[in-house]
Amino acid sequence: MESRVKMPLLVVLLFSLVSGGLSITFTFKNNCPFTVWPGTLTGGNKPQLSSTGFELAPGASNSIDAGVGWSGRFWGRTTCSSSTGSFKCETADCGSSQVACNGAGAIPPASLVEFTLGSPDFYDISLVDGFNLALSVTPQGGSGGCPSVGCSANVNSVCPAELAVKRTDGTTVGCKSACGALGSPEYCCSGAHNTPETCPPTNYSKIFKDQCPQAYSYAYDDKTSTFTCGTGANYLITFCP
Numbered sequence: 001m002e003s004r005v006k007m008p009l010l011v012v013l014l015f016s017l018v019s020g021g022l023s024i025t026f027t028f029k030n031n032c033p034f035t036v037w038p039g040t041l042t043g044g045n046k047p048q049l050s051s052t053g054f055e056l057a058p059g060a061s062n063s064i065d066a067g068v069g070w071s072g073r074f075w076g077r078t079t080c081s082s083s084t085g086s087f088k089c090e091t092a093d094c095g096s097s098q099v100a101c102n103g104a105g106a107i108p109p110a111s112l113v114e115f116t117l118g119s120p121d122f123y124d125i126s127l128v129d130g131f132n133l134a135l136s137v138t139p140q141g142g143s144g145g146c147p148s149v150g151c152s153a154n155v156n157s158v159c160p161a162e163l164a165v166k167r168t169d170g171t172t173v174g175c176k177s178a179c180g181a182l183g184s185p186e187y188c189c190s191g192a193h194n195t196p197e198t199c200p201p202t203n204y205s206k207i208f209k210d211q212c213p214q215a216y217s218y219a220y221d222d223k224t225s226t227f228t229c230g231t232g233a234n235y236l237i238t239f240c241p
């Protein structure tokens with residue numbers, strides 16, 4: 001008799017731990033006046049989230065849950081269509097030919113939101129792979145730290161010609177990193193420049209940093225660009241904050 005009572009209680013307790021207590025909700029909100037197709041990529045050879053890509057109309061929002069310990073990144077694809085027979089986006093395409101990215105990352109240039117969930121959670125906005133879209137991270141709840149972080153400037157509007165990705169009509173739709181566009185070791189922090197000491201900010205990384213001081217502007221920009229939030233937070237990711 002006693003064991004029959006204990007067993008269901010244990011099941012209920014385990015279920016509530018797994019389904020509620022140990023998952024983190026990411027809510028994606030599109031404040032842009034155009035549709036955005038968010039992409040998600042899980043790091044470390046772990047299983048992908050329940051969605052790796054979806055459509056978000058202007059004003060719409062959508063949520064995805066991740067487990068404790070999850071790490072990965074999010075970005076927003078723009079001007080996507082299937083008019084050529086397979087799904088393609090003008091910026092931050094993941095090359096999957098589908099709305100779902102299925103484990104593929106963004107093709108640069110792409111503004112990224114990066115997370116490592118733990119105690120505490122670490123998060124950042126990265127322009128190391130260039131810029132395509134303004135975005136922000138707003139923690140909801142959580143104990144200790146938990147600043148809102150944003151890159152709300154339109155870096156495309158100040159992008160130097162040698163970094164710009166342009167439409168045929170001349171509109172700049174993305175801004176490559178200096179590493180991506182020019183490839184030299186001093187911009188990529190590679191070769192003799194592979195330490196923070198030998199890879200200082202450059203005239204190009206400063207353009208990104210001036211526009212978005214809270215975002216990573218190049219590989220060793222971490223002192224001012226990584227943020228933490230104590231356990232228990234959910235996160236709102238806004239496009240065009």
Ligand SMILES: *[C@@H]1O[C@H](CO)[C@@H](O)[C@H](O)[C@H]1NC(C)=O
Pocket residue numbers: 160203204
């Ligand atoms: C950055 O510096 C390089 C090397 O000195 C120069 O060739 C380039 O024109 C500069 N670019 C900008 C945007 O200032």
